[in-house]
Amino acid sequence: MSKVVCFGEIMLRLAPAGYLRFEQAQSFDAVYGGGEANVAVSLANFGVDALFVTKVPDNPVGQAAINEMRRYGVDTAYMVRGGERIGIYFLEKGASQRPSKVVYDRKYSSVSQAQSRDFDWKKICAGADWFHFTGITPALGDHVAEAVLDACKAAKKAGLTVSCDLNFRKNLWTSEKAGEVMTRFMPYVDVCIANEEDAEKVFGIKAGSTDITGGKLSHDGYKDVARQLSDRFGFKAVAITLRSSISASDNNWAAMLYKGGEYYFSRNYAVHIVDRVGGGDSFGGGLIYALRAGLSNQEALEFAVAASCLKHSIEGDHNHVTVNEVKTLMAGDGSGRVQR
Numbered sequence: 164m165s166k167v168v169c170f171g172e173i174m175l176r177l178a179p180a181g182y183l184r185f186e187q188a189q190s191f192d193a194v195y196g197g198g199e200a201n202v203a204v205s206l207a208n209f210g211v212d213a214l215f216v217t218k219v220p221d222n223p224v225g226q227a228a229i230n231e232m233r234r235y236g237v238d239t240a241y242m243v244r245g246g247e248r249i250g251i252y253f254l255e256k257g258a259s260q261r262p263s264k265v266v267y268d269r270k271y272s273s274v275s276q277a278q279s280r281d282f283d284w285k286k287i288c289a290g291a292d293w294f295h296f297t298g299i300t301p302a303l304g305d306h307v308a309e310a311v312l313d314a315c316k317a318a319k320k321a322g323l324t325v326s327c328d329l330n331f332r333k334n335l336w337t338s339e340k341a342g343e344v345m346t347r348f349m350p351y352v353d354v355c356i357a358n359e360e361d362a363e364k365v366f367g368i369k370a371g372s373t374d375i376t377g378g379k380l381s382h383d384g385y386k387d388v389a390r391q392l393s394d395r396f397g398f399k400a401v402a403i404t405l406r407s408s409i410s411a412s413d414n415n416w417a418a419m420l421y422k423g424g425e426y427y428f429s430r431n432y433a434v435h436i437v438d439r440v441g442g443g444d445s446f447g448g449g450l451i452y453a454l455r456a457g458l459s460n461q462e463a464l465e466f467a468v469a470a471s472c473l474k475h476s477i478e479g480d481h482n483h484v485t486v487n488e489v490k491t492l493m494a495g496d497g498s499g500r501v502q503r
Contacts, residue, residue, distance in 0.1 A: 165292040166212035171199030172274040178254040196480020198297040205448025207236040214238040218277040246273025257411035275303040284317035294318035297328040302335035315351035326354040329361035349396040389421035420464040429468040445474035445482035
């Protein structure tokens, strides 16, 4: 069976218990996560052979990160050991009108010091049919960006489908730098995934008649964004998640897919949030699974949105749901009734 390759950083997430603020915390709960790692775990949970590529320190913490991925059935054969440390992020979960906060501590992390020679991309891509990365990884440094570019070239040469979640992070780089670097990867990308802000922050393409702070999203505006992205870069598909934030605790969640010249919109879910970190990654994992499984364009979109809807109810970065659970929600059973 062919596999999906994901390349990025796995991080240690430290968070106060429940909804405590940083200054209230006497201890921190520790889990692992990261954009591409979350996608790999989602795919493994769906029964896909997923391979995660990264660099972690050659110490017990790095080994714990490797063990985390193995725990969920992800292939860790190309999690390279070396470098100084694992990246950390601190998460303060928001509630009601108080937003969540993230503080990064990832300078000099092993992945940020990785170079192309750390990875044998020809060997890594052998037996795979899909390669996935996000805009977070090249933002970690110029050497990492070169590694991502080499990976994209190797993936296309080997005939893999390439997907990219733009995932703009203002704490990692500027819009100008992001646009300059990400433009280099786009000729190799088949499926582009973005949210309400990514296209604007990275490529200057803004959805008209939209106010994400006020919770106003325009379908026509996002149709235009998807079309412009596709026209500029030749993508085979563009998926855009549509999050309308009522508060930190309650969101409306949906998405759009532009493929084959047609626009598809999912149903909308009113989500009461347990943990929203990894929501976009769970959408990406769901979309990759569904497209590889041969679902129709509408069904693939609905599967991805339902999978990510469920993720918002799960603590931690990873999406611990099965294909059957996602299909149950797709079929309309969102009652949350106890299953016995």
